[in-house]
Amino acid sequence: MSKGPMSETLRNSSDKIAGYWAFIVFVAVCGVVLTVLAYRMKFNGGFSSTSADWSSFGSYVGGVLGPLISFLTLLAVIKTVALQRELLDSQRTEFAKMDAHQQAASTAQHQQLLAAKAELDATRAQAYLATQLQFLETLRAHYKREADGLADVITRLIDTNGFNAAAQIAAEEPLSKKQIAEQKIADLIGLSLELTLKEFSTITEIKKACAPKLLKIMYGDQIVEIPSSQEQ
Numbered sequence: 001m002s003k004g005p006m007s008e009t010l011r012n013s014s015d016k017i018a019g020y021w022a023f024i025v026f027v028a029v030c031g032v033v034l035t036v037l038a039y040r041m042k043f044n045g046g047f048s049s050t051s052a053d054w055s056s057f058g059s060y061v062g063g064v065l066g067p068l069i070s071f072l073t074l075l076a077v078i079k080t081v082a083l084q085r086e087l088l089d090s091q092r093t094e095f096a097k098m099d100a101h102q103q104a105a106s107t108a109q110h111q112q113l114l115a116a117k118a119e120l121d122a123t124r125a126q127a128y129l130a131t132q133l134q135f136l137e138t139l140r141a142h143y144k145r146e147a148d149g150l151a152d153v154i155t156r157l158i159d160t161n162g163f164n165a166a167a168q169i170a171a172e173e174p175l176s177k178k179q180i181a182e183q184k185i186a187d188l189i190g191l192s193l194e195l196t197l198k199e200f201s202t203i204t205e206i207k208k209a210c211a212p213k214l215l216k217i218m219y220g221d222q223i224v225e226i227p228s229s230q231e232q
Contacts, residue, residue: 017083024076028069035064121202128203132210133192139218140188143181150178187217 039060153174191213200206 017080020079021076024072028072031065031068035061125200125203125206129195129200129206132206136188136192140185143184147178147181150174184217
């Protein structure tokens with residue numbers, strides 16, 4: 001399993017800190033060895049049995065190695081702090097990159113959801129439009145039968161009574177209804193053509209374009225207010 005950028009950064013920083021401390025320890029050991037060798041070369045001899053000599057040797061070692069160890073320790077602490085700051089900056093950069101990546105992924109997912117919803121709405125709208133066009137065709141066929149029936153009534157009146165004033169008066173009402181039915185047929189054809197030529201993306205758009213005109217065709221001016229409907 002591959003390590004992420006953050007794990008790689010932590011490993012590199014840990015290696016740097018460990019390497020620097022190893023260098024400090026190496027310098028300190030070298031300092032101790034050189035100090036002891038210098039003491040022995042200057043004051044020839046082996047281990048002394050006199051406490052005063054050991055006290056002098058301790059003072060010598062402490063005086064020489066103490067400042068060196070303190071200085072090396074200070075350098076190590078400063079270097080450790082610098083590496084930790086570098087690590088924090090690197091982590092901050094990595095977190096910013098991860099956040100930007102997550103934001104980009106979230107934006108892309110949101111856009112995909114919007115596109116999927118738009119496609120679904122368009123599909124539903126097309127299905128609803130087909131249903132509405134079929135309904136308009138059914139109404140047109142109904143008014144066509146009504147107009148044909150009224151035409152037959154007018155024809156029978158004329159055939160029975162002849163073309164005279166009485167027949168004309170009797171045919172006025174069927175003729176008026178026939179003209180209304182034919183006007184409704186023409187209006188339904190116009191509405192079907194309008195719905196076919198327009199592009200709709202939601203069912204609500206189809207309802208807004210169709211419902212008021214359809215109700216006016218069917219009921220005339222009797223419809224004063226049309227209840228609003230919301231797409232589910």
